[in-house]
Amino acid sequence: MAKYVFVTGGVVSSVGKGVSVASIGKILKSRSVSVSAQKLDPYLNVDPGTMSPYQHGEVFVTQDGAETDLDLGHYERFIGVDLTQASNVTSGQVYSSVIAHERKGDFLGGTIQVVPHVTNEIKRRIRQVAEISGADVVIVEVGGTVGDIEGQPFLEAIRQMRKDEGRDNVLYIHVTFLPHIAATDELKTKPTQHSVNELRRIGIQPDVILCRSDNEIPEGVQDKISLFCDVDKEAVIPVVTGETIYEVPLLLEEYKLGDFIVNRFELKAKESNLGDWRDMVNKLKAPKESVTIGLVGKYVELRDAYYSVREALCHAALTHNREVKIEWLSSEEFQDGHDNNKLRQVQGIIVPGGFGHRGIEGMIEAAKFAREREIPYLGLCLGLQVMVIEFGRHAFHSQDVNSTEFSSDTAYPVIDFLPGQQGVKQKGGTMRLGTYPCHLVPRTKAARAYGCEIAYERHRHRLEFNNSFRQPLEEVGMIASGVSPDGELVEITELRNHPWMVSCQFHPEFRSRPDSPHPLFADFVGAAKETLIEGAQPSLPIS
Ligand code: GLN
Numbered sequence: 110m111a112k113y114v115f116v117t118g119g120v121v122s123s124v125g126k127g128v129s130v131a132s133i134g135k136i137l138k139s140r141s142v143s144v145s146a147q148k149l150d151p152y153l154n155v156d157p158g159t160m161s162p163y164q165h166g167e168v169f170v171t172q173d174g175a176e177t178d179l180d181l182g183h184y185e186r187f188i189g190v191d192l193t194q195a196s197n198v199t200s201g202q203v204y205s206s207v208i209a210h211e212r213k214g215d216f217l218g219g220t221i222q223v224v225p226h227v228t229n230e231i232k233r234r235i236r237q238v239a240e241i242s243g244a245d246v247v248i249v250e251v252g253g254t255v256g257d258i259e260g261q262p263f264l265e266a267i268r269q270m271r272k273d274e275g276r277d278n279v280l281y282i283h284v285t286f287l288p289h290i291a292a293t294d295e296l297k298t299k300p301t302q303h304s305v306n307e308l309r310r311i312g313i314q315p316d317v318i319l320c321r322s323d324n325e326i327p328e329g330v331q332d333k334i335s336l337f338c339d340v341d342k343e344a345v346i347p348v349v350t351g352e353t354i355y356e357v358p359l360l361l362e363e364y365k366l367g368d369f370i371v372n373r374f375e376l377k378a379k380e381s382n383l384g385d386w387r388d389m390v391n392k393l394k395a396p397k398e399s400v401t402i403g404l405v406g407k408y409v410e411l412r413d414a415y416y417s418v419r420e421a422l423c424h425a426a427l428t429h430n431r432e433v434k435i436e437w438l439s440s441e442e443f444q445d446g447h448d449n450n451k452l453r454q455v456q457g458i459i460v461p462g463g464f465g466h467r468g469i470e471g472m473i474e475a476a477k478f479a480r481e482r483e484i485p486y487l488g489l490c491l492g493l494q495v496m497v498i499e500f501g502r503h504a505f506h507s508q509d510v511n512s513t514e515f516s517s518d519t520a521y522p523v524i525d526f527l528p529g530q531q532g533v534k535q536k537g538g539t540m541r542l543g544t545y546p547c548h549l550v551p552r553t554k555a556a557r558a559y560g561c562e563i564a565y566e567r568h569r570h571r572l573e574f575n576n577s578f579r580q581p582l583e584e585v586g587m588i589a590s591g592v593s594p595d596g597e598l599v600e601i602t603e604l605r606n607h608p609w610m611v612s613c614q615f616h617p618e619f620r621s622r623p624d625s626p627h628p629l630f631a632d633f634v635g636a637a638k639e640t641l642i643e644g645a646q647p648s649l650p651i652s
Pocket of ligand 1: 464492
């Protein structure tokens with residue numbers, strides 16, 4: 110029977126609840142306890158797929174094609190598991206299915222209410238993760254902050270779980286924030302006390318409190334929280350902001366959270382084994398040469414929009430013993446002949462995924478810069494489409510080369526809708542989503558980077574390379590280096606006469622892990638580190 114760890118947040122959002130869940134997963138996994146994780150999102154969208162990246166940050170795609178919260182990315186990267194669509198539940202999903210049952214007449218005669226109908230559906234979905242994964246421990250994060258109106262049914266459901274599953278099988282962890290008052294140089298515990306009171310009002314007494322803070326936490330502060338919130342002192346755990354999020358499991362281990370959970374659940378566990386992770390963190394923190402990558406996108410003001418790309422770059426740089434420095438470049442800056450000085454300062458260019466025509470011309474400029482100056486370029490989904498448009502304009506000597514997403518009557522529609530996608534009216538969950546195989550064409554840069562014949566990669570797109578232009582573009586140096594098993598869909602393109610210009614129609618960033626970087630990212634950073642930034646060339650010896 111599975112055990113459940115429920116993680117709630119107090120005081121403020123964005124204090125790293127997702128990383129805490131991922132880290133708890135990691136410390137349990139390091140004791141050979143099998144773990145799965147789930148995020149409960151109280152908003153009413155069915156999934157974040159229809160939300161603007163400015164609202165929500167990145168949409169993380171699971172292998173089975175669910176568009177999910179970016180916290181699932183943390184869970185996968187830390188715990189090393191591939192999650193499924195069951196791992197992200199929203200109010201939208203819960204209410205849709207309750208109402209669908211009501212319309213079918215499944216509750217005939219009954220009044221449908223938040224308790225028990227909505228809470229039952231939430232609990233069913235929590236248990237489903239335990240059933241699908243077969244994990245010893247399921248860690249469930251409740252999105253938002255205690256006190257939010259829409260979070261109430263979720264808190265009520267997790268409260269009921271203690272009674273349903275048995276007190277020894279459920280643990281509550283509350284993640285709070287300790288504000289620092291500069292005038293008195295003090296960390297304040299009152300907001301934590303208030304949010305624990307709010308939890309208790311609903312009937313949940315936390316077993317563990319993780320105290321996030323940007324400052325060192327004096328022991329007296331832990332004592333105070335322990336006393337006022339009625340939590341064992343060893344279960345009040347300071348989590349002070351560190352250099353890297355990958356340190357958090359080590360921190361929790363230091364405070365013996367792993368032992369605490371294993372003992373509480375009476376789990377059969379091995380000794381903790383975080384040696385490799387610790388080595389990875391030490392390597393990450395050690396000073397080293399940097400490699401500068403320009404990320405040219407349209408949501409760069411909100412870096413969370415590219416979370417997995419950023420992490421994948423960091424993992425890839427680490428294999429080359431480098432530190433990645435990302436220049437966040439708004440693509441609109443390069444439009445309409447604006448100067449490209451910033452591009453001259455990078456060793457590699459990434460154009461990540463995106464939707465809509467804003468900023469596209471700037472991305473095309475960046476791809477042109479990379480092609481002409483032989484700067485390594487990695488295109489991710491939209492980045493592939495941008496690379497093909499740019500190369501098409503060069504090859505056909507025409508500016509009227511485009512994707513039908515941006516120009517429906519372009520003379521050269523080198524990127525066009527996938528079969529059946531053009532007329533799609535319903536926006537949610539209707540793209541080509543999830544894992545598909547990709548055959549790598551021997552003796553290409555892509556095949557050399559992967560070192561295998563077939564890759565399985567995650568997708569999220571409506572448009573694709575238009576095969577009518579495959580032959581003319583191949584004749585002038587573009588190679589389809591990865592294709593679907595039937596050869597019909599171009600999954601990877603690269604340029605023959607360029608040191609490293611490779612793009613993929615899928616999202617490799619979702620599969621990168623700190624201890625196993627994605628081969629395309631690793632190869633890209635390997636090429637970028639050899640690139641000299643303009644002005645950095647060593648001067649010639651004067652004879
Ligand atoms: N807008 C493009 C498409 O739908 C690219 C999508 C993406 O980058 N994820 O195909």
